[in-house]
Amino acid sequence: MTQKLKLTKPTKKMTEEVVTELVGEHAMPIVDFLKGKTKISEFIIAEELELEINETRNVLYKLLEHNIVSFLRKKDRIKGWYICYWDFNEHMVPQLHKKLHQQKLDKMEERLVNETSATFFMCGNACSRMDFDKSMEFEFKCPECGNLMHQQDNSRTVEFLKDRIKELKKLVS
Ligand SMILES: [Zn+2]
Numbered sequence: 001m002t003q004k005l006k007l008t009k010p011t012k013k014m015t016e017e018v019v020t021e022l023v024g025e026h027a028m029p030i031v032d033f034l035k036g037k038t039k040i041s042e043f044i045i046a047e048e049l050e051l052e053i054n055e056t057r058n059v060l061y062k063l064l065e066h067n068i069v070s071f072l073r074k075k076d077r078i079k080g081w082y083i084c085y086w087d088f089n090e091h092m093v094p095q096l097h098k099k100l101h102q103q104k105l106d107k108m109e110e111r112l113v114n115e116t117s118a119t120f121f122m123c124g125n126a127c128s129r130m131d132f133d134k135s136m137e138f139e140f141k142c143p144e145c146g147n148l149m150h151q152q153d154n155s156r157t158v159e160f161l162k163d164r165i166k167e168l169k170k171l172v173s
Contacts (some may be wrong), residue, residue: 010093018096023062030059031068034088039072042084060086067092098172105168112161121149 010018019027029049034040046056063069071084121135122128123142129152140149
């Protein structure tokens with residue numbers, strides 16, 4: 001990885017999006033606390049944020065799974081036990097952000113293929129929706145309520161997906 005890439009600073013909104021989607025909103029205070037600091041003891045984090053140490057560690061490990069934070073384990077010379085010192089990997093955020101949008105884009109594209117390659121039938125009471133072959137099996141009668149199923153006009157869904165794909169493509173390019 002080049003030095004130039006590492007210097008890309010994520011916006012606050014970008015960080016929030018990544019942390020919230022990958023770990024959860026509850027992880028934001030820890031990320032905010034670590035921001036701009038280096039090698040912070042997990043006990044300090046817990047104390048400053050008034051969290052239980054186990055709760056703090058659980059969140060940190062979740063963040064670690066996604067490389068949002070990293071740690072250094074050192075033996076405390078006085079107490080004799082190991083303490084983890086944590087860093088927020090701010091430079092990872094833009095990459096993770098891009099990855100998140102790429103995954104969404106893949107899903108949307110898959111859905112679009114699905115929507116445009118099949119004809120869907122839907123019950124008038126909206127209890128079931130299925131493709132042509134499946135509806136044939138049920139003789140075009142809803143398996144839930146027995147109502148006749150009608151071919152669904154999915155052009156709005158297709159339009160929605162196309163728009164969303166266009167937006168996401170801008171974000172990942
Ligand atoms: Zn029905």
